[in-house]
Amino acid sequence: MTAFRYSRTVYLAGALVLVGAVATGCGGGKSGSGGSDKTTGVTITVALATEPPPQASIDAFTKSTGITVKWTNTDWDSLQTKIAAAATAKTYFADATDVDWSRVGQLGKLNWFYPMENYLDTKALAAEMPQLTSFSSNGHVVGIPYDASFLVTTVNKKLFTKAGISTMPTTIDEYTADLKQIKSKNVAQYPLNIPFAAAEGLSTYWYQTTAAFGGTILDGSGKPQFATPDSPGYRAAQWMVDAIKQGLVPPGNINVADSQGQQTLMAKGVVASTFADYSGNVGSLYSVPASSTVVDQVAYLSTPGVGGAGPNMSNPDGIGIPRQAKYPAAAAKFIDWFTNAQNQADFAGASGPDKVMPGYFLPSRLAGMTELTEKGKLIGGQQLADLLKNSAKPVFPQGAPSWYPEFSKSVYTSLHAAATGSMSVDDAIKAMAGTANKLSS
């Protein structure tokens, strides 16, 4: 038995050595909050769902501030999981990371991010960044928008003209009539793209359509504003479902998500219009020969509303500082630099390809957008700048509620069911309103 005892001792020692090696040799991590105020001679991690700015630009930032930037590019969905996991575990993950407009309420309520007004003059920024209001929660600014994303109507002018439409529609009724005309003249069998797949893109499409009908989704206390048949939200849902039932929308769109529809339908000339498209898509997708067969045919259109141009719902990407950041002050300096008007214009291509940040199309600052437009570097730039300045509105003026993800899920599953015919529009609206009432009470 001696041999057995000896073996056990050896194994136990081996296991302890292994654990010790793991703990010491590979150690060095840090958890918990309470970051350093140091703003020079530090390395910060920036985790965003986008490629980094050119290395030369980042090097210039490092040279002027002494802050080294380690950039981590993670896709959006994965990033949200990581943010939640790190915040829940109260563990360091990054010094600056994504703050999506739809998560502002959640992030604010959970106190996962530092209030940006502690570091930047957010009141001054608000005048320059129309979409900053989308990042407010309980009186605090959770993140700073770094691009200007909003929903906008796009039309394939060639197909409209081919159908004999020379004047672009300005109201929802004219728009609907034009789509029917395109279909009746066989210019496009299915002229309208609505992504009816049960996904977030369907919810945002409905928000935009509701805004076009002159309404809002929730009031200040989170109560639904779309429950009655005469409400804009109800009419918007009815309009969308009618569109697929009347053959204006491809039947296969039941399982088509937003970017998929833009890429495979709008960019290929299969449909003539997307009512709630992404700002920037004309320049970044429809005018790119590698991804489009409708180059120079697609243009932005002021949202056809009830009695004229309607608003454009904002869905910008923001950047904020997690509570577990190691160097929050340094991260704030980076955010200030990253959202600087000149840098934004450069990232979007105002100063040539060397300074372009891949995938970055629209500056969140009006000055950046203006510079880009004046230099003729943005397709539809003047129109987009006007829309950003005058008609881009937050989906939820008081900030997205903390229960937004659950509400959105109810919206897209109900609207999807209504489009498939397994639920009436009335029942879908009741389900959505019921969810909002339950969550807000």
Place this chain on the structure above:
Amino acid sequence: MPRRRPWVRTLGILFIVLWSLVPLYWTLNTSLQTDAQISAKPAHYLPPSPTLSNYHALLSGAGEIPDTIRRSSINIVVECTAATIVTVVLATLAAYAFARMRFRGRNLLFYAVLATMAFPAYTTLIPLYRIMSLFGLVNTYTGIVLVYVSGFLPLATWILHSYMTSLPIAIEEAGQVDGASRMQILWRIVLPLAWPGIVSTAIITFLFAWAQFLFPLVLSSDLSTQPLTVAIAALQGRHTVPFGLLNAAGVLALAVPAVIAVALNRFIVNGLLSGSVK
């Protein structure tokens, strides 16, 4: 005696087979088409002119997506192989101890190990993440492998324990009479006899590790450790989804476990059934 209805069974089997295979077929079909063919209306149920261009682009092309797929393929092989080796070694030792050694609390300990399999894996995500962060193991091969090992060890131990208890103990006793130490018995007698069980445990562990998504998603921060499953999922979140490359990458990710499952099926079945028949 009720009448047999073989057509109901056939229909049921056909439905399940189609339900399982059609998505896989569609992935393969899409991967063999060009982008223009993929977005054609109506869709092609067969590739009109099958091309390996997507595979060629992934395996030898330049650009961000091929680089990502190639690097993440290396990562997944490294992580799965390491996790499999460590798991099998530890599980073999543990299973042998539980099967043959007599010590106080043996059964309690063994069932405690098995009971950990009842916990939903996701409930351990945050604590594990915190532990890994504490030791600086986030975004390291070591961290991911350790998490895999902790997750797969109970099942591997159980399978090998079942296998080892089914082996005749008389041979080991003969070895003990001849003066062999416990380790010698394990190394020279038990391991050769338990080899099929060890192989099946290794295969099952490898397949489980290959299919992991959430844990490596959270524990890896960048391409240095991100496995193929996470990298492929990330392609869907792009502004322009590369459908051809996405599906080709999916086929590549499927190919490894599919080949292993088909080629080594008898080992897998053997391992899973071990101990079920005395």
